[in-house]
Amino acid sequence: MNAKVLTFLAFFSIASYLFLPYYGSDLEATPNSETHKTQSQSNQCDPDIAPFYIYDLPDRFNMTLVARNCSILNPWFNMCPYFDNQGMGQPLGKPSWYNTYQFNADMLFHARTVNHPCRTYDLSSARLFYIPVYASLFVHWFEKEKNLTQREAVWVDFLDHISSLPTFQRHGGHNHFLVSGLMVWGFIRSPDQKEGESRFNDFLTFPQLANVSKLIIEHETNANAKNFFGIPYPSYFHPQLEVEITMWQEEVHHSERTHLFSFVGGTRPKEHGANKYRSAVISQCNRTESCLLVQCKYWGSVWDAVDEILGAMKRARFCLQPPGDTFTRRSIFDSILAGCVPVFFTDKTAYLQYEWYIPERREDWSVLIGPDQLDRIEEVLLQIPEKEVKRMREVIVGMIPQVTYMHPNASWPEIGFRDVVDTALVELTKRVRQIN
Numbered sequence: 001m002n003a004k005v006l007t008f009l010a011f012f013s014i015a016s017y018l019f020l021p022y023y024g025s026d027l028e029a030t031p032n033s034e035t036h037k038t039q040s041q042s043n044q045c046d047p048d049i050a051p052f053y054i055y056d057l058p059d060r061f062n063m064t065l066v067a068r069n070c071s072i073l074n075p076w077f078n079m080c081p082y083f084d085n086q087g088m089g090q091p092l093g094k095p096s097w098y099n100t101y102q103f104n105a106d107m108l109f110h111a112r113t114v115n116h117p118c119r120t121y122d123l124s125s126a127r128l129f130y131i132p133v134y135a136s137l138f139v140h141w142f143e144k145e146k147n148l149t150q151r152e153a154v155w156v157d158f159l160d161h162i163s164s165l166p167t168f169q170r171h172g173g174h175n176h177f178l179v180s181g182l183m184v185w186g187f188i189r190s191p192d193q194k195e196g197e198s199r200f201n202d203f204l205t206f207p208q209l210a211n212v213s214k215l216i217i218e219h220e221t222n223a224n225a226k227n228f229f230g231i232p233y234p235s236y237f238h239p240q241l242e243v244e245i246t247m248w249q250e251e252v253h254h255s256e257r258t259h260l261f262s263f264v265g266g267t268r269p270k271e272h273g274a275n276k277y278r279s280a281v282i283s284q285c286n287r288t289e290s291c292l293l294v295q296c297k298y299w300g301s302v303w304d305a306v307d308e309i310l311g312a313m314k315r316a317r318f319c320l321q322p323p324g325d326t327f328t329r330r331s332i333f334d335s336i337l338a339g340c341v342p343v344f345f346t347d348k349t350a351y352l353q354y355e356w357y358i359p360e361r362r363e364d365w366s367v368l369i370g371p372d373q374l375d376r377i378e379e380v381l382l383q384i385p386e387k388e389v390k391r392m393r394e395v396i397v398g399m400i401p402q403v404t405y406m407h408p409n410a411s412w413p414e415i416g417f418r419d420v421v422d423t424a425l426v427e428l429t430k431r432v433r434q435i436n
Contacts, residue, residue: 045118046422050429053126053167054113057133061158065137066107086111086408088238092306096239096407099306102330105181105217106134108234111408112421127432128425129167129176131212133158135203136182152203159208175432177213180204183326184219184228204228213431215424218328221352229427230353232403232420233330235337236306240407242416249397252339255314261285261343261381262292262316264309264331265324277322277345280374285320288378292316313338317389318367318381321349328353333403341392343367343381345374356427357403357420365395 045051070080079101082089087107088098100108110132113119120126138154162168168176180187187204204214212227219228239245263285268275285291294305294312309331313319319335320343327348335342344350344366351362359365373380401417418426 046418046426048429049118049422049425050127050432051118051120051122051125052113052116052128052130052425053120053123054110054130054132055162055165057131058161060154061161062106062110062132062134062137065134069137083107088407092236096244097236097306098238100234100236100238100405102233103136103181103217105215105231105234105405106132106136106179107181108405108408109179109215109231109421109424110134112406112419114408115411116421116425118425123167126167127175128428131162131176131178133178135178135180136186138203139182139186155203155206159206163208171211171435173209173211174435176211177215177428178209179231180214180216181234182217183328184216184225185326213428218326218353221348229356229424230328231424232333232354232357232405233328234405235330235333235403236310237337237400237404238407239404239415240410241414245401245404245415245417249339249400252314252337252400253393253397255339257315257317259292259316260290260378261318261320262294262312262340263320263322264294264296264312264334265322265329266296268324274323274325277374278324281320281322281377284375284377290378309334310338313340316340317393318343320377321345323349336396336399336403339393339397339400341366341389341396343369343377345369356423358399359395365392365399 066083070083071078073079082099082101082104084090085098087100087104087110089100089104090098092099113130113132163173184204203209204216210227214228215231216228217231217233219225219230237248239248263281265278265281267282268278282293282295285293292312292315294308296305313335317340319331319338319340321329321332321335322345323329327346328350332342332350342350342365345368347368350358350366351368362368367381367384369377369380401415401419402423404419405421406415406419
């Protein structure tokens, strides 16, 4: 059995075990926000972003984790190349395109803020405070530690460090934020689980962080999600210049859409919460020539097959986005990057997650197929007029900059658009101004 198969089986069994309990039946939604250019084309700070301070944390809370983690994240191949180039991964042979690991938002967000024009080194002038802890790598590093006290010792160390800072104490953490490139389920441990039964920890729900804003690629969608805010999964595109963005937008806007819909993904076990969605999607794709199916067989190649993934999405009008190991998936943002209208099957996949990044009206940019329509996907999509599809694609193409992590070295006048990081900083500024 080759390494890719072993990798897939290991990841699949772990992922199924980890995330199966979190599927529910309540599907509700409320989005808002739109893509727009920044008001300033100079190197000045965007007036909608408050001056922010980045804590200079001890390396054991971020960069040391990368150095000692990357080679052991996967037992069958070396993950270190995916953490190169400030978290973007290895270049893909053309400018601004990288083989980016989907759970690396911690590093990418940090890299983008280091040279940001709104960063201040003056504590007294800062209105926002960024805690650049690489939380997702903490989970990876300590997941095999069965002793709960030892596993959480590093979190206690970190919380002691942060909570002792005068700037943190002054406002109780209300004007502070951190970022996680791992779903919230990696930070939840059931209170009835005994020592050694769970690889999770309760870091993000520790009382010391109650008032801190947590930016995360997937959070809970209920009352427990207080101060949690969804940010996009990283995709492959990290432009440095505005012209790179506009050229790509033109390319996907004019791509020949040869198929009605596409699906990039794989199956799930029968007992998995996503199985009913995945089975229905794959079954219908196999029955029609209107669907372009890219069925992923090996986890190790999921993010490596860039041309195959984006190629399929660029040739389809609609991209199906059923839940996977959890409700959200990176493919949402790959499809937006490809100018393909996403089709969702639950509110929790995007509408309840990424309010800062998506239009207020869901029908402006996406399609929601309910349980009563799950067995007739092609019929539903064929009923949408071509004029309406083109209008949705216009919106999707306009969303590309805002759901993209720009290159860390990109300067403000060269970008011309707010990206993932800028948009988050704008929204955090709104919150902190309300507090003050």
